[in-house]
Amino acid sequence: MLLLFSLGAVGFAAAGASIALALASDHVTHPSTQSALMVWAVLGYILAGLVAWWRQPDSRFGLLMIAAGFAIFLSSLTWSNAGHPYTVGIAFDLLPAVLFLHVFLAFPTGRLGGWFVCSLVVAGYVVAVAAQLVGLILGGFGPNNVLALTSQPDAANSLLRVQLVMLSVLMLAGLGVLALRRRAAGRPLRRSVALLVDSFALVLVMVAVLFLSGAFGGITGQIAFETVRRATFFAIGLAPLAFLVGLLSARLARSAVGDLFIDLRSDPAPSELRDALARALRDSSLTLAFWLPEFGTYADLDGRPVELPPSEGRATTMIERDGMRVAALIHDPALNDEPELLEAASAAAGIALENARLHVELRARLEELRGSRARIVEAGDKERQRLERNLHDGAQQRLIALSLELSLLEEHLEGDPDATAQLDEARREIALSLDELREVARGIHPAVVSGHGLAVALEQLTALAPVPVRLIVAIEGRLPEALEVAAYYLVSESLANVGKYAHASSATVEVNRTNGSVVVEVTDDGVGGADTERGSGLRGLADRVEALEGRLRIWSPLGGGTRVRAEIPCAR
Numbered sequence: 001m002l003l004l005f006s007l008g009a010v011g012f013a014a015a016g017a018s019i020a021l022a023l024a025s026d027h028v029t030h031p032s033t034q035s036a037l038m039v040w041a042v043l044g045y046i047l048a049g050l051v052a053w054w055r056q057p058d059s060r061f062g063l064l065m066i067a068a069g070f071a072i073f074l075s076s077l078t079w080s081n082a083g084h085p086y087t088v089g090i091a092f093d094l095l096p097a098v099l100f101l102h103v104f105l106a107f108p109t110g111r112l113g114g115w116f117v118c119s120l121v122v123a124g125y126v127v128a129v130a131a132q133l134v135g136l137i138l139g140g141f142g143p144n145n146v147l148a149l150t151s152q153p154d155a156a157n158s159l160l161r162v163q164l165v166m167l168s169v170l171m172l173a174g175l176g177v178l179a180l181r182r183r184a185a186g187r188p189l190r191r192s193v194a195l196l197v198d199s200f201a202l203v204l205v206m207v208a209v210l211f212l213s214g215a216f217g218g219i220t221g222q223i224a225f226e227t228v229r230r231a232t233f234f235a236i237g238l239a240p241l242a243f244l245v246g247l248l249s250a251r252l253a254r255s256a257v258g259d260l261f262i263d264l265r266s267d268p269a270p271s272e273l274r275d276a277l278a279r280a281l282r283d284s285s286l287t288l289a290f291w292l293p294e295f296g297t298y299a300d301l302d303g304r305p306v307e308l309p310p311s312e313g314r315a316t317t318m319i320e321r322d323g324m325r326v327a328a329l330i331h332d333p334a335l336n337d338e339p340e341l342l343e344a345a346s347a348a349a350g351i352a353l354e355n356a357r358l359h360v361e362l363r364a365r366l367e368e369l370r371g372s373r374a375r376i377v378e379a380g381d382k383e384r385q386r387l388e389r390n391l392h393d394g395a396q397q398r399l400i401a402l403s404l405e406l407s408l409l410e411e412h413l414e415g416d417p418d419a420t421a422q423l424d425e426a427r428r429e430i431a432l433s434l435d436e437l438r439e440v441a442r443g444i445h446p447a448v449v450s451g452h453g454l455a456v457a458l459e460q461l462t463a464l465a466p467v468p469v470r471l472i473v474a475i476e477g478r479l480p481e482a483l484e485v486a487a488y489y490l491v492s493e494s495l496a497n498v499g500k501y502a503h504a505s506s507a508t509v510e511v512n513r514t515n516g517s518v519v520v521e522v523t524d525d526g527v528g529g530a531d532t533e534r535g536s537g538l539r540g541l542a543d544r545v546e547a548l549e550g551r552l553r554i555w556s557p558l559g560g561g562t563r564v565r566a567e568i569p570c571a572r
Contacts, residue, residue, distance in 0.1 A: 025080070027081075037230060040234070064099065068103055071092060072236075098121065100204070102121045103239075104178065132163065171205070174204050175205060206235040291328070449484050467504050486550075487520045502527060528557050551567050
């Protein structure tokens with residue numbers, strides 16, 4: 001802490017020295033304006049850097065900002081009337097621009113990433129410092145230059161123009177890196193971070209314009225150059241201000257943890273808990289993943305498995321209670337720069353997250369049960385289909401062959417009336433057996449559905465119904481076979497119940513598509529009063545519909561007929 005206060009005192013001393021140099025200089029125009037802009041930049045970077053260093057001592061970002069502030073002060077030494085400080089100021093006159101580039105590209109960790117970014121910054125230091133020293137040795141920058149070994153001011157001026165152009169290119173390249181990073185994030189930045197990054201981009205553009213104006217001063221003119229320089233210094237001071245605004249915003253956000261406590265008192269549902277955490281952390285993209293030890297995986301709010309770590313551009317914060325995994329927050333990586341906020345919100349929501357985990361575990365069990373039921377229904381349908389095919393290809397074909405053989409035998413026994421009568425009786429029995437066998441096969445699995453579709457199958461079914469049926473099928477094309485089979489059985493069972501219990505004079509079957517679901521409805525004008533709690537038929541239909549994530553409802557008031565309605569989701 002003493003070091004921080006000492007650096008702060010040195011920073012204020014440096015700002016005061018800049019003011020003194022400007023006011024005493026014999027070659028500074030508008031010294032009050034120049035010194036004010038210099039203090040704005042020097043103190044902005046030094047104070048913001050001290051705050052950043054105090055908050056995160058392990059990060060280099062604060063140190064880089066402090067270095068940038070002191071480098072700006074060193075450049076103000078060019079206002080000195082004495083040779084040695086003037087020369088030092090000239091030597092470091094371009095250094096602040098490269099430090100700005102370094103700070104902006106190293107945000108938020110203080111470390112540069114990738115060889116290209118490192119190459120940009122290293123090239124900037126070489127151009128800004130090494131080449132500047134060469135210019136001083138060549139005798140440029142006026143008579144106060146104490147490093148002049150030769151007198152080649154024209155060569156020094158040419159070198160300076162090349163330096164300014166190269167630094168302008170580096171600034172614009174840094175701007176491109178910032179733009180690519182934002183694009184790679186694939187989502188809107190947090191408001192405070194977006195403000196800071198925008199201020200970085202503004203500074204890089206203004207510095208590039210300033211250097212180009214200096215390189216081609218003969219074209220732009222001195223007045224235009226001074227205007228650009230003042231605007232640039234003002235923009236330079238905006239970046240640390242935006243950084244401090246972001247810190248204040250984070251501080252205010254931590255106070256939102258108190259509101260989170262209030263939200264948690266009502267024991268919110270998992271989805272409401274997610275919304276409360278998103279508000280407290282100011283991250284609308286936040287999602288939750290709950291650890292389910294029995295399943296050995298993380299699951300989302302609906303109990304579906306979630307893979308961790310998440311996709312690129314997302315960050316994960318693990319939450320534990322009593323050393324046991326509970327959940328994970330999947331959030332904007334910018335939140336990693338606010339560890340206190342994350343820790344406070346996670347601690348506040350710990351118990352609620354544990355309760356929510358139990359809800360999610362229950363949903364996961366229900367999801368597993370739903371999947372098991374669907375697999376059982378699917379396996380049953382496949383077995384029914386196999387039995388139907390075996391009956392069709394086996395027993396039915398043998399009975400048909402036997403009937404043909406009896407017909408051939410009848411031709412040989414034409415003269416024996418008794419034998420012919422017995423053969424006719426046998427053939428009638430075979431035909432009756434075939435009809436019964438086909439009926440059994442149709443009940444086991446409706447082959448007509450698989451072969452010709454739901455509409456044709458329902459036409460055959462309603463044609464054989466015990467009462468007149470009005471059929472309406474408002475669906476074009478084929479549906480998934482499991483859905484068609486479920487709809488067929490629903491209509492078949494409902495019409496069978498109409499014939500057995502309803503005492504109805506007519507019925508209506510309607511199939512249509514509404515809001516992404518297939519709706520199957522069977523109504524009759526019978527006596528009503530159907531018992532929906534008894535009988536395996538309706539329960540089996542409900543299982544079949546619910547296995548497809550649908551819903552089956554039955555209305556059967558006494559004397560008001562019966563209405564059976566199924567809604568089954570259908571994506572196509």
